[in-house]
Amino acid sequence: xxxxxxxxxxxxxxxxxxxxxxxxxxxxxxxxxxxxxxxxxxxxxxxxxxxxxxxxxxxxxxxxxx
Numbered sequence: 001x002x003x004x005x006x007x008x009x010x011x012x013x014x015x016x017x018x019x020x021x022x023x024x025x026x027x028x029x030x031x032x033x034x035x036x037x038x039x040x041x042x043x044x045x046x047x048x049x050x051x052x053x054x055x056x057x058x059x060x061x062x063x064x065x066x
Contacts, residue, residue: 008038037064 009015012035014027040062044055059065
């Protein structure tokens, strides 16, 4: 797994070893939503730093609150 993706998954609580059950991670809908929002934010930050104008539409498209 890409280290940045791993970091975002951990930040969203998806790689918390206290949630391991039978060798599998327990991932909640909230974890998945937070992970998706972190990925969208990372994409926006990357595009912004490369000079792409007006990225607010991406936030609205993915339903991520500012």
